[in-house]
Amino acid sequence: MALDRTRAYALKPCYSQAALQLVHLRPADPLPELSPTAERPWVAQAWLEGRRFCSYGIYVDGQPRAHTAYPVNYTLDGHSCVFYAETPHHGVAAWAHTLAASLRLTGQMACDFIEAPDGRIYAIECNPRATAGAYLVAQTDALAKVIAGKPGTAVVASPPVPRQIGAGMALYAWRRCQRARHNRLAFLRALLTTRDVVFDWADPVPFLTQPLALLSLWRVARRRRLGLPGAFLYD
Template sequence: MSTRSGKNVLITFGRSFLTLELARLMNAGGHNVFIADSMRFPISRFSNSVQKVFRVPRPKFEPREYVDEIARLVHAESIDLVIPIHEETDILAMAQDQFPPECELLLSDFLTENRLHNKFEYQVLLDGLGIPTLKYAQVRSEEELTALDFDRPFALKQVYSRGSQEVYKVNPGEVPEGLAFDPLNPWLAQEWLKGEKYCTYSVCHRGKIYAHTVYPVRYAINGQSCLTFEPIIHPGIDEWVAQRVKEIDFTGQIGFDFIEHPDRGLYTIECNPRSTSGILMFEPHNRVDRAFFGDNDEVIRPDPDARKMLGPGMLLYGWRKSALEGNTLRGFARDYRRTDEVISQRDDIGPLAGIPLAMGNILLNSMRYKVGLAEGFMHDHEWDGQQI
């Protein structure tokens, strides 16, 4: 056991660059960092900011075994705080009674987590709070799909889905053929609105924000999953997020996706009640680790001139036309050169050297589950509404 004076922190989903960055930030704050993942070689394994890495069962396919192992690690390593990163958050939320009271799980109760995660239930929640929403409907069958009464284009996506998965843009009277209908994971039809897109990231305890940032959507995988991150100040979004977090008494990490129309104003599209890429913009001197324990008085924000990117993602997707409206190779090269890559750090070069092994694991996952590379990255940590 380490003799460092900080807390013992267990972070899940060790393959994620978000986990790697959070491990570095926690380590810089003096805490002892432990990592859990179902892969043998998650990128965080190679970081000198990590004390130990544990291989655990796959939460999507072995949820009970996953919870049992995380609970065992909490006892064995005297963990003070568990920080879930991806959709294993929902699974852990269903099993909070298995953890000792002296260990905090940075998440909310399962009902809250699920209402925010489920894209249809999230819109229902907003309706109940009196928040304007884009027109929406749940679609559970071919009959409901053909009966939709949208008079303008709409998005069609499953209620449990994530940025790597397909979103259909559907024109009125034209419906996609061959859709599969899963009773546990129906579809959401949501009005398609053009406008400026923004994402947020916040760390919260009991309805209060302790760290927060807003960033515009620029380079992104098919316009969905951001590849570059630059913080901005948007008072309207700041106020909106603070009010919603307070109303639902939220604890954990949370991100909202917004679209702002010049005439109709601001709408939230969906919510991610877990870690998002906003964490990548914080630096050690920001001391965002304090927010995870609720130790700060003022809301912690990243430096206003922060410019970060996911280097491997930019090289794979950022140069494509679909990554940015009006994208050119010259513009891509310019932006790539002037943006800081989040994996490479002079005092922690292990993750850069470990990329081939980490990517090899993801490729094996893609082959094993017969999914694309982006989905293979997270497939065994997804949660689509199943009870454990």
């Protein structure tokens, strides 16, 4: 099926992470040289502008036991979110719950969405695994019971406290904030007042040894010729 070259598209492998191989194909751009195979197919999606949201949920027989949604505000590379603040969104939750119910899903499901300027919600990706949204629903002891499949258990808690990947915010999101001319005071307030996902007063060692982990990732990035964000996801 030929593409309508009057429109813009997002080209990416069907199985990918964090838009690492995403190609933004504009109407005037030449077609890129891609090599899809039966084992590694690619998909062409209409390029949509709007506000981005992510959702994460745990389901048992299609029924939600835990769910959260958050906007993509601060990122490493324009795609990988490093700041997580729950923002309830009826459209996002309804879409995710409807899909889970239709599949009678038991397990974890995370979806990415774009909210168009007219308010419509478009799902652009779905991942059958844990994602960063788990940082938000993990702020209660009930989560372990949900994952263990305890009957009747559900995560019901007050709005979770925002979380951030501090190193990502400081090293990458700040530069993107500068280029995009976001509200810099809001960014600094988020950076300085939001708890890191790794930090714990009872066990601060993992947080304090993060520079060693970053050094290891930097070596992977150099060896594999990846950017540092890509090294985080390399497996």
